[in-house]
Amino acid sequence: MKKIVLGVDVGGTSTKLGLVDREGNLLAESKFMSTEYEFIDGFIESFEKHVDQLVKSIGPDHEMIGIGIGAPNANFYRGTIEYPPNLKWPGITPLASMVKRKFKLPTLLTNDANAAAYGEMIYGGAKGMKDFVVITLGTGLGSGIVSNGQLVYGYAGNAGEVGHTLVNVHGRHCGCGKQGCLETYVSATGIRRTVYKLLADYTVDSKMREVSFEDLSAEMITDAAHAGDEIAIAAFEYTARILGMKLSDVVAHSGPEAIFLFGGLTHAKDLLFMPTAKHFNNNLMPIFKGKVKLMPSELNNKNAAILGSAAMIWKHYEDGDLSTLS
Amino acid sequence: MKKIVLGVDVGGTSTKLGLVDREGNLLAESKFMSTEYEFIDGFIESFEKHVDQLVKSIGPDHEMIGIGIGAPNANFYRGTIEYPPNLKWPGITPLASMVKRKFKLPTLLTNDANAAAYGEMIYGGAKGMKDFVVITLGTGLGSGIVSNGQLVYGYAGNAGEVGHTLVNVHGRHCGCGKQGCLETYVSATGIRRTVYKLLADYTVDSKMREVSFEDLSAEMITDAAHAGDEIAIAAFEYTARILGMKLSDVVAHSGPEAIFLFGGLTHAKDLLFMPTAKHFNNNLMPIFKGKVKLMPSELNNKNAAILGSAAMIWKHYEDGDLSTLS
Numbered sequence: 001m002k003k004i005v006l007g008v009d010v011g012g013t014s015t016k017l018g019l020v021d022r023e024g025n026l027l028a029e030s031k032f033m034s035t036e037y038e039f040i041d042g043f044i045e046s047f048e049k050h051v052d053q054l055v056k057s058i059g060p061d062h063e064m065i066g067i068g069i070g071a072p073n074a075n076f077y078r079g080t081i082e083y084p085p086n087l088k089w090p091g092i093t094p095l096a097s098m099v100k101r102k103f104k105l106p107t108l109l110t111n112d113a114n115a116a117a118y119g120e121m122i123y124g125g126a127k128g129m130k131d132f133v134v135i136t137l138g139t140g141l142g143s144g145i146v147s148n149g150q151l152v153y154g155y156a157g158n159a160g161e162v163g164h165t166l167v168n169v170h171g172r173h174c175g176c177g178k179q180g181c182l183e184t185y186v187s188a189t190g191i192r193r194t195v196y197k198l199l200a201d202y203t204v205d206s207k208m209r210e211v212s213f214e215d216l217s218a219e220m221i222t223d224a225a226h227a228g229d230e231i232a233i234a235a236f237e238y239t240a241r242i243l244g245m246k247l248s249d250v251v252a253h254s255g256p257e258a259i260f261l262f263g264g265l266t267h268a269k270d271l272l273f274m275p276t277a278k279h280f281n282n283n284l285m286p287i288f289k290g291k292v293k294l295m296p297s298e299l300n301n302k303n304a305a306i307l308g309s310a311a312m313i314w315k316h317y318e319d320g321d322l323s324t325l326s
Numbered sequence: 327m328k329k330i331v332l333g334v335d336v337g338g339t340s341t342k343l344g345l346v347d348r349e350g351n352l353l354a355e356s357k358f359m360s361t362e363y364e365f366i367d368g369f370i371e372s373f374e375k376h377v378d379q380l381v382k383s384i385g386p387d388h389e390m391i392g393i394g395i396g397a398p399n400a401n402f403y404r405g406t407i408e409y410p411p412n413l414k415w416p417g418i419t420p421l422a423s424m425v426k427r428k429f430k431l432p433t434l435l436t437n438d439a440n441a442a443a444y445g446e447m448i449y450g451g452a453k454g455m456k457d458f459v460v461i462t463l464g465t466g467l468g469s470g471i472v473s474n475g476q477l478v479y480g481y482a483g484n485a486g487e488v489g490h491t492l493v494n495v496h497g498r499h500c501g502c503g504k505q506g507c508l509e510t511y512v513s514a515t516g517i518r519r520t521v522y523k524l525l526a527d528y529t530v531d532s533k534m535r536e537v538s539f540e541d542l543s544a545e546m547i548t549d550a551a552h553a554g555d556e557i558a559i560a561a562f563e564y565t566a567r568i569l570g571m572k573l574s575d576v577v578a579h580s581g582p583e584a585i586f587l588f589g590g591l592t593h594a595k596d597l598l599f600m601p602t603a604k605h606f607n608n609n610l611m612p613i614f615k616g617k618v619k620l621m622p623s624e625l626n627n628k629n630a631a632i633l634g635s636a637a638m639i640w641k642h643y644e645d646g647d648l649s650t651l652s
Binding site: 145166 | 455456457458471473474476478479480481482483484485486487488490491492495502503504571574575576578579580581582583609611612613614617618
């Protein structure tokens with residue numbers, strides 16, 4: 001019997017499922033499954049059907065040891081999704097216990113950034129590391145912090161919110177209700193805001209002057225920068241300066257061996273990494289200088305969300321605390 | 327046989343030693359022992375004599391289970407004191423292994439702020455907590471971060487440097503070589519610098535205009551504030567604003583149940599705590615608001631340094647990893 005794990009990624013519109021072995025092979029992956037059920041019962045019903053199909057598709061001789069779910073606004077300790085602005089389920093949904101009851105299998109729930117950290121630990125560049133950080137650069141900025149070989153969840157299960165550390169107390173308004181949070185500067189949305197600020201501040205020509213804020217994407221900014229657009233290049237420099245500074249604070253807190261950058265914005269490669277590394281090193285305490293690796297996630301072009309959720313189960317299965325936690 | 331621990335606090339001029347039981351009773355404490363030996367061998371020789379006297383003083387029926395040492399620039403993993411600016415021993419001194427060889431007992435070495443965190447965990451307000459932070463406000467600002475019940479030492483043994491997170495990239499020069507570090511604003515030295523800045527910026531009368539920078543102490547500033555001195559009151563507000571903001575970043579990183587403030591500056595009590603709590607709560611993400619306790623250390627008026635170093639031994643003895651670590 002080959003041991004496998006079901007990895008699940010609950011997104012705003014669709015949910016992805018995959019069966020993953022210990023080596024990170026995706027043995028089977030579901031076709032499109034909608035997340036947009038008004039009631040959670042409908043979602044669970046559809047979920048069950050998709051899982052049954054997946055399990056049948058890989059044939060017998062497999063033992064599923066657990067179900068790992070990555071979802072927005074997830075609380076690891078409680079196994080709940082809490083007040084998610086981008087899902088249809090209001091209030092608090094005890095998704096882990098509902099899934100556990102249905103499948104009689106250990107089920108863990110975490111947010112996307114923590115899933116990415118589990119993925120990096122089990123399948124990616126953080127194999128063998130006990131202290132590292134994964135920063136996810138998508139619509140927002142997420143973070144998964146690993147200290148002493150364990151994810152840092154904090155007292156209430158919601159630690160690792162580096163995206164909401166402070167850049168400027170009078171700065172940009174953030175969806176969380178504060179002002180000046182890191183993710184309002186450093187994220188796909190943040191760099192768009194920066195482009196608009198720079199278009200306002202300067203008079204140089206830029207193709208991006210023809211694009212509305214809604215239409216502007218991080219990819220467009222990347223392409224423009226590669227084509228020599230001064231505003232786009234300055235926007236990456238601006239983003240990297242703030243990211244580098246705040247990553248030096250991350251190091252002061254948790255002293256990681258490496259920081260991995262994951263997600264859409266990292267596709268800009270050197271445009272982002274070169275200036276970030278410069279500002280990062282300039283702002284490190286001398287005792288840390290040159291000692292903390294800053295690198296792209298090794299899961300950047302894989303089914304990272306499914307792999308990460310599955311990795312969470314493997315990690316706690318091997319730590320021997322899977323049944324206590326779930 | 328009653329189990330006891332030797333707790334040691336290595337300071338710039340003197341070293342303090344005490345025998346401590348599991349309940350935090352200081353069974354015996356050494357008289358003055360100098361740290362100012364030019365060579366470590368002389369220090370170790372004197373140390374041995376002091377320990378012998380201490381052990382004799384409490385009579386038989388005691389079993390010493392280990393030696394915990396708090397020292398500046400200590401590396402927990404390596405048991406070394408590394409390039410200490412305030413001690414006479416240059417380079418790297420393997421103090422833990424020297425002491426261990428001499429006494430044939432498990433010996434651990436950590437820095438003052440981490441010792442304070444162990445003390446809070448075993449003897450203070452953090453009993454039963456698995457996620458908390460201790461901030462020490464002395465000449466500098468130290469921090470001990472506990473996540474998942476373990477001190478966060480990071481990859482190289484030197485995590486928890488919240489005092490060197492960034493307030494202002496163009497800000498005050500710091501002893502670490504950077505500019506704008508938190509401890510240049512928030513510490514006994516930091517508030518003196520703030521008083522001088524405010525004396526320069528404003529024209530109001532202040533008794534502190536008669537005091538030189540060298541002579542000015544945090545106690546004087548506290549007394550002046552209590553007496554209604556506007557500059558002193560403004561200096562506490564300035565300090566608290568920066569501390570509150572940066573503590574909200576600490577929460578975003580590690581999501582503690584409580585943050586304990588320890589050390590000289592906390593003697594100012596409400597002068598410091600009231601405005602710090604205000605700015606702290608204003609800057610927390612909504613999900614953390616009202617959920618993180620900010621309180622004075624319960625070890626503030628005790629032999630905290632000796633208790634903390636001893637607590638480190640009790641903690642790892644009870645975790646069962648004392649002999650692996652030492």
